[in-house]
Amino acid sequence: MPKDHGIGASSKRREDVRFLTGDGNYTDDINVHGQAYVHFLRSDVAHGRLTSVDTSEAGKMPGVVRIFTGADFEGVGGLPCGWCVTDRHGEPMQEPGHPVLAQGKVRHVGDPIAAVVADTPEQARDAAEAIIADIEEFPAVVDMKAALKEGAPKVHDDLSSNLCYDWGFVEENREAVDKAIQEAAHVTTLELVNQRLVANPMEPRVAIGEYSRARDEHTLYTTSQNPHVIRLLMGAFVLGIPEHKLRVVAPDVGGGFGSKIFHYAEEAFCTFAAKAVNRPVKWTSSRSEAFMTDAHGRDHVTKIELALDADNNFTALRTDTHANMGAYLSTFAPSVPTWLHGTLMAGNYRTPLIYVNVKAVFTNTVPVDAYRGAGRPEATYQLERVIDKAARELGVDPIALRRQNFVTEFPYATPVAVEYDTGDYNATMDKLEEIADLKGFAARRKESEARGRLRGLGVNCYIEACGIAPSNLVGQLGARAGLYESATVRVNATGGLVVMTGSHSHGQGHETSFAQVVADMIGIDENMVDIVHGDTANTPMGMGTYGSRSIAVGGSAMVRATEKIIAKAKKIAAHLLEASDADIELKDGAFTVAGTDKSVAWGDVTLAAYVPHNYPLEDIEPGLEETAFYDPANFTYPAGAYACEVELDPETGKVTVERFAAADDFGNIINPMIVDGQVHGGIGQGIGQALLESCAYDENGQLLSASYMDYAMPRADDVPFYSVDHSCSTPCTHNPLGVKGCGEAGAIGSPPAVVNAVIDAMQSGGHKVDHIDMPVSPSRVWTAMNG
Amino acid sequence: MYNFEFERPTSVADAVKALGQEEAQPLAGGQTLIPTLKQRLAMPSKLVSLSGISEMKGITQEGRTLVVGAATVHADVAADGTIAALSDLAGNIGDPAVRNRGTIGGSVANNDPSACYPAAALGLGATIVTDRREIAADDFFTGMFETALDEGEIVTAVKFPQPEAAAYAKFEQPASRFALVGVFVARTGEGVRVAVTGASEGGVFRWREAETALASDFSAGALDGMAPEADDMISDLHGSAAYRAHLVGVMARRAVAAAR
Amino acid sequence: MPQVSMTVNGKPASGEAEGRTLLSQFLRETLGLTGTHVGCDTSQCGACVVHVDGKAVKACTMFALEAEGADVATIEGQAAPDGTLNPIQQAFQDHHGLQCGFCTPGMVMSAAALLKENPKPSEAEIRDYLEGNLCRCTGYHNIVKAIMAASGQDVGALAAE
């Protein structure tokens, strides 16, 4: 019987009503009295020296309030990078400066050169067009391997080369891995590209800076997944504003998928300019601007080698990856190809020896950072593609080969530094075989073939590390911030609760699922609990939402705070019931003395806390409000198995996804409906990556896929209904809810399933194609089959 | 976008007069023009909306000719059904909201190399009617985004002869969903016409070899193994010239097979 | 500046508009109806879909002055005056057809136009009709399901309950 309330119930989302009636409050819906608008003049060349920026004519145009250039930001800090990676030789990465407005050079198409603040957006744009920016154009570096060649143009003149770092993991294993590969019975090698993507949340970014002279206070409204992180980075590193003078508000945010984690120049600009012109300053990104300013994702080029013994056991794995950083280091960019990627290379398998090499490279392109999955999709894709290829080369069943090599005993310490606490990979694979109806595939293939179509089946597993992250561990790995989460639970006198969380919800439904947890713990109606997030003025310092961390870390903080509330409330109840607090039980919103029918209601206890007439004032303070910070002991490790069936039209090369099934182990589930939705969305994006999406540059660094005219977003008719299941559950062992997180799984697990299916379809038609790069577009498929 | 004056005349004559102003431009459905203006790629002094001119709207039958007013929206052509191939084509342009605004006149006047209507007009041997003359489709489409229209001349209607059999086969570009390749095939009393859109640098064109092959045998098999030269085909992110040339053959065969 | 008058959600509305003022801008900025969203500048995302004289159109691809005298319906006018959601809105909530909510107004307005034309659309017809409405969050699964449910079809048997 499905539950109808509390943990495990598919409670309807309370946030939906405002979104369904047009009553949401997105950043662009906010207009501050007297606001001016900014338009950024952006570089239309990928690389060059700014020889002069003449704003004299532009400054005289109607409505112009002030024009800013790089010179205005000379005394101001640059945009900081939040993670320092140490290379194979123990040296820190090369870390270039990242000015708010370009200084001296422009380094990618879209790099901001000047900013016009004017009374209306159109006036700002008119004046921006009148600015004369002279740029001495340099050859651009776009291809990563070319960027590392001797004599390649340097993106940053003050760095020794375009190499950000050369990372080896685990460096001590390098020789042993080489040896194992040399001695292996079989080695499968695959070279592949995990193409550059654009996150494309449907809401473009917006920033509004506001400044009060009287109070010397700054407010920034911004489309962010983590307002506290922006406050810290921008306040401490860019503008030098202490936290108590800087409020950052991220109201309703229309999707993020990683791209709204980072601190962007436009946020710092609006905050800075609002004080400089003593007027609120608003920036609304157009979609065209978003394509050249939102951090991109992925962009790895990899060679992977899998060694197997004569019995098809995996013996070693070696990867060599080039990871594009773009022109500057975005906030978390260095961590993505390293700690979020190398640590996952063991996948679901017992491979005793693993060595991962990653060269991070600067190019004249938009900075690349985390996009849904961040590093883990790249790891999963390589591994699950190479296993499929190995199975084909060895003539064995790809599922059997996976099962044979599964990790089956937990906890399991991988050779790449992480320890999986729980899991049952055979169980999710069994479940997948059932829900994907793999038995029926042969018949479906026959039916497709009768219509002149090829049909392919692709299966893969994935594992991810979520619940980011134990602070002391990530500190050792180079993180410059803690990665705990926080919650304040405030109980009102009449028993209602407000939970102020440092997590942020931009589609994940925290306002509903977090309330379910607290209501369940106390045994009260969910409607008595409200969740507040997104405003640094009324939430405790938190690290925000990304990396599928909210329920595992933010939820745990909330549980801890609620536990403190309950502990205190029990003391009050004990006093009211004249019993010992050890004997007090809380159930269904009432405190009872164990073994008696003496009880007091939740609301009477909360009232006593605020009207302490009859109250143990000697022992405890009045009031009922608690805060907890939760720092996780380990990552969580959601895992699962995915299957995709495609049909391929051999005449045109067009691939359609006919069926998609996902069996996930997310540990305990708070709201199954929301979890399903997260998986659906991830699969949609994964199918998008596999078949449609590609952010492409030409050799001069011009963005070719600069709008939805050329960047193919998945649409409703590109995808089927998905069959998803999360009944296989091995609860996380180290957080109070036993949850693992589910936000990224779909995007991580689905691309290899799709590509494996396409290869299978081509093979079934007699085409000896063993690899094709994403996006698997019709033209690529046709070329592969007819090349 | 840059600002402009806005005028909404109610007759063709007034519209032509309004277009006499320097840099004035007609606005039909705006489904192409408005995105262009947003990018500031055009700077008209005045937009003359054609949406209030009732004589430019609607679909009428004159003998064996279908006359479609230039301001008729795609959705209305899709719903008409007199020439099934034409209605199918219109019903597959863009999405419902685009079809509720975009017009046939705007589409042919714009002559986007990936647009659908130019293929129908050329494939059916249509006549483009303007405020001052009638132009055969063969003479109207003169190259990518180029037509025979003079400055200030507006398309008022497009006349389509009823074919014996026709169909349009479109292979969509995955992002824009315009035609990566679209082929319109029609058999009429005067012979077979095959018009190709999306593929060529020169915009919509007639594939003469296919027409010849189909004249003697109007069947998909007659085109087996045939594809036009790849030389002046478009090559871009979404497909090479060779791929497009191949697709022309495939889509032509599919159109012939579907023709009714 | 020219003046424009129209009916919005059944009530008269008027205001100043330049030639270039888009209907989406007029709704959002002049009338304060910020439920109509803007997600792109190439007329492709559909976050801005409203009804003009009963037809779904992209409010970002129509000038305010073109709506002179028109009857415009936006997301703000969909629920009953007492706040009761209409059947499409209710189905979106019941079946989790929205996550971040940004595409939602356009989705609901497109769905309403579809069901008016085709009261019991098939899955394929729904997917086809939504060609101009992008959603980045839901993978479309629950949107399609919600629209089927809103049209009175039994969605209990669909995959992935």
Ligand SMILES: Cc1cc2nc3c(=O)[nH]c(=O)nc-3n(C[C@H](O)[C@H](O)[C@H](O)COP(=O)(O)OP(=O)(O)OC[C@H]3O[C@@H](n4cnc5c(N)ncnc54)[C@H](O)[C@@H]3O)c2cc1C
């Ligand atoms: C999302 C989207 C998807 C689309 N998909 C497709 C597709 O798949 N296939 C396709 O073919 N098209 C597609 N289009 C384009 C659409 O069909 C346009 O409606 C059409 O190209 C232009 O028609 P319009 O009425 O909107 O013209 P407008 O945009 O108003 O005008 C276009 C040009 O024609 C001029 N003009 C307009 N009317 C006349 C006239 N009567 N006489 C002289 N000049 C005139 C204008 O001055 C302007 O230069 C798509 C558009 C969008 C936004």
Ligand code: FES
């Ligand atoms: S805002 Fe994207 S279509 Fe209107």
Ligand code: FES
């Ligand atoms: S719900 Fe976020 S874009 Fe659709």
